[in-house]
Amino acid sequence: MADKILKELKIKVWRQKNAKSKGKFETYIINDISTGSSFLEMMDILNNDLIEKGIDPIAFDHDCREGICGTCSLYINGRPHGPDTEVTTCQLHMRKFKDGETIIIEPWRARAFPVIKDLVVDRTAFDKILQAGGFVSVNTGGVPDANAIPVSRDDAEEAMDAAACIGCGACVAACKNSSAMLFVSAKVSHLANLPQGKVEAKSRALNMVSKMDELGFGGCTNTRACEVECPKSISIMNIARLNREYLKSRLSR
Amino acid sequence: MSKFLTASIGRKFVMSLSGLFLMVFIAVHLGLNLLLIFDDSGSLFNEGAHFMATNPLIKIMEPILGLGFMIHIIWSFFLEYQNWKARPVKYAKKNMSGASSWASRNMLILGALVLVFLVIHIIDFFWVIKFSPEEIEHLAKGDYDLVAGLFKESIFACILYIIGGVLLGLHLSHGFWSSFQTLGVNNKFWLKRWQVIGQIYAVVVAVGFSIIPLYFMLGLYK
Numbered sequence: 001m002a003d004k005i006l007k008e009l010k011i012k013v014w015r016q017k018n019a020k021s022k023g024k025f026e027t028y029i030i031n032d033i034s035t036g037s038s039f040l041e042m043m044d045i046l047n048n049d050l051i052e053k054g055i056d057p058i059a060f061d062h063d064c065r066e067g068i069c070g071t072c073s074l075y076i077n078g079r080p081h082g083p084d085t086e087v088t089t090c091q092l093h094m095r096k097f098k099d100g101e102t103i104i105i106e107p108w109r110a111r112a113f114p115v116i117k118d119l120v121v122d123r124t125a126f127d128k129i130l131q132a133g134g135f136v137s138v139n140t141g142g143v144p145d146a147n148a149i150p151v152s153r154d155d156a157e158e159a160m161d162a163a164a165c166i167g168c169g170a171c172v173a174a175c176k177n178s179s180a181m182l183f184v185s186a187k188v189s190h191l192a193n194l195p196q197g198k199v200e201a202k203s204r205a206l207n208m209v210s211k212m213d214e215l216g217f218g219g220c221t222n223t224r225a226c227e228v229e230c231p232k233s234i235s236i237m238n239i240a241r242l243n244r245e246y247l248k249s250r251l252s253r
Numbered sequence: 254m255s256k257f258l259t260a261s262i263g264r265k266f267v268m269s270l271s272g273l274f275l276m277v278f279i280a281v282h283l284g285l286n287l288l289l290i291f292d293d294s295g296s297l298f299n300e301g302a303h304f305m306a307t308n309p310l311i312k313i314m315e316p317i318l319g320l321g322f323m324i325h326i327i328w329s330f331f332l333e334y335q336n337w338k339a340r341p342v343k344y345a346k347k348n349m350s351g352a353s354s355w356a357s358r359n360m361l362i363l364g365a366l367v368l369v370f371l372v373i374h375i376i377d378f379f380w381v382i383k384f385s386p387e388e389i390e391h392l393a394k395g396d397y398d399l400v401a402g403l404f405k406e407s408i409f410a411c412i413l414y415i416i417g418g419v420l421l422g423l424h425l426s427h428g429f430w431s432s433f434q435t436l437g438v439n440n441k442f443w444l445k446r447w448q449v450i451g452q453i454y455a456v457v458v459a460v461g462f463s464i465i466p467l468y469f470m471l472g473l474y475k
Contacts, residue, residue, distance in 0.1 A: 025345065075344060077346060077348060078344065078346040078347045078348030078349070079348050079351075079352070083348075104345060104346045106344055106345060106346070109340050109342050109343065109344055110339060110340055111338065111339050111340065111341050112339070115342075174349075174352060176336070176349065176353075176358055177336035177337075177339055177340075178336075178339035178340045179261075179336070179339070181261075209260055209261065209262055210260060212261070213259075213260055213261050216338075216339055217261075217339055218261075218335065218336035218337075218338075218339030218340070219261040219262075219264060219265055219332060219335060219336055220261070220262075220265065220435075221336070221357065221360065221431070222357065222427070222430075222431040222434050222435065223352075223353035223354070223357040223358055224352070224353050224354075224357065225349060225352040225353040228351070228352035228353070229352055235441070236434070237439065237440055237441050237444065239434070240434050240437050240438075240439035240440060241437065241440075242262070242437075243262055243265075243434070243435060243436065243437035244437030245437075246260075246262045246263075246437075247262075247266070247436075247437055250256075250257055250263070
């Protein structure tokens, strides 16, 4: 069966020339969009239209378009990654929208994620947090036997669930305080749960949290919006673990 | 310690601990206040109030309680300002209702309204009892007549106190489990437990404090 066609959509989108310019909303009309196309495909079609009209196409981030790289962003109709749960924007489909609807598209808004152009924001703040402590020290050489270090199944599962974080920044975008706690807690948790992560355990939480604060992210007020909007459903129980790890590190020195 | 208080998580610990401390106070306060509706002669409540006013432990706790309130209130405005600064350009359209509860997003507003109520409440009772005891002496039966008298006299006061109780309940419906989460005393098993206990506590506080002015408003006393 052929997909339904959305005859007309109004796209109200944030246009900003560069990091320094002020930026404002522009509204474009787009016709005949299949409900089977993804949101980013709709953006591609819109950009083709704009190019034909001699208008600068809308800049937005995207890469794998398979929901695993964390590159696509977009705050659509008041929600990160738009009106669907557990998906990234590339996995969001146009069937989630109605014919004639006005779709409002904004970039992630946070002091730590400055807009570079249109809908593209600079997320290097996340890389800086990872560099501050999101690593383990291992000896180079031959690969050790997989079963040489015993890991309980529960710990392995929790570590893997936390490691599912793709670093897209939806948690920051969704949080009323622009807090990066879910991201940081996922990174701390997936290492804290495994024996390999114990070496740096004492400094990791301290260093990553102090980097997070330094970069201008807000604090956590436990509204839980982040875990709802997270495309990988990272649990806020990781934040409880981060709080524990942080307290332990702080008390141990 | 200074490093602890400049870190976002450390700052949250302060909110959490002061909040938990205030929650213990609220439980004691509610327990004592309920004596108002269990004895219409007022002697039970007066005895309770007298015990609280003369007990040395309570005397020590009083200034600490004041400090707890100050820390929780002043710190909250400071933290909210910090969080507000983290998003210099706001969203044009937000749709947050599906992802988080209204109370959790509006803890500052709820807290500020509770603060307004608290100031009125202190002027109404605490101030009179503490600093103008001659006014109490005019009344035949002491503290009971001061409290019950206000509620019997003024429907406006009754409604204000009911609203105060409900606002406090809403504030606690998020605040209770949230304080344990912040302290890290939480995991996938305890989340539901803390939330259920928190909801029960919030309802008990809201209903418990509202039922007292309601009792006098509806003229259920003899």
